[in-house]
Amino acid sequence: MKHIYEQGTDKTAPVLLLLHGTGGTEQDLLGIAKHIDAEASILSVRGNVLENGMPRFFRRLAEGVFDIEDLKLRTEELNEFIDQAAQQYGFDRSKVVAIGYSNGANIAASLMFHYQDALMGAILHHPMVPLRGLQLPDLSGKEVFIAAGENDPICPPQETKELAELLEGAGASLELLWERYGHQLSRSEIEAAKGWYNKTYKSNS
Ligand code: MLT
Secondary structure (H helix, E strand, O other): OOEEEEOOOOOOOOEEEEEOOOOOOOOOOHHHHHHHOOOOOEEEEOOOEEEOOEEEOOOEEEOOEEOHHHHHHHHHHHHHHHHHHHHHHOOOHHHEEEEEEOHHHHHHHHHHHHOOOOOOEEEEEOOOOOOOOOOOOOOOOOEEEEEEEOOOOOOOHHHHHHHHHHHHHOOOEEEEEEEOOOOOOOHHHHHHHHHHHHHHHOOOO
16 A cells, blocks of 8 residues: 555654545645654555545445445455554554544544454544444454544534444443534644543653
8 A cells, every 4th residue: 555654763652553534645644643743653554545536545435325345345455554564664563553534534443343453542533433233343452532523514423422332332442522623623633632642652651
């Protein structure tokens, strides 16, 4: 997969897996990742699917209607890519924390839905429920931060609540932030994500 890897100065820090929104690229979330943890290694990936020229991580049939077969395939492909990247770049596969926005948050959630050890944790900006009717793996010990918009027209609040319930039901620890900036990735939710990250992963350092 097309990607950027940047080796961080702190090898004990989580490895930040960056997953952009629809129409984005592997460049989009670099600034945010560095703001959240300037010392962490970064693996930023571009989605392999194109929708009218816009990169995505899986196909959709319509706005908010996902192609589930493709979602499953792409989730597996991304998980394998992270495995390979860990080998190639020599990072700790068990310390990957995703930062995803919108479509990227949805594939990050799908990684957690399908594979117990795909992610150590995740920061999900404006996610939806990637798919329903799946028996989730035991996610105890996984830490998840979700930022959502009460008035988000693309990711309705009900979706966020359902996703939070599913992840918590599988044992994940969850923090949920509600804002009123629609589908925007706001400055304040990035600050809240940074605060959560420091509390979760940096409290001993
Ligand atoms: C998706 O397709 O994953 C969601 O509808 C959000 C987006 O537009 O990326």
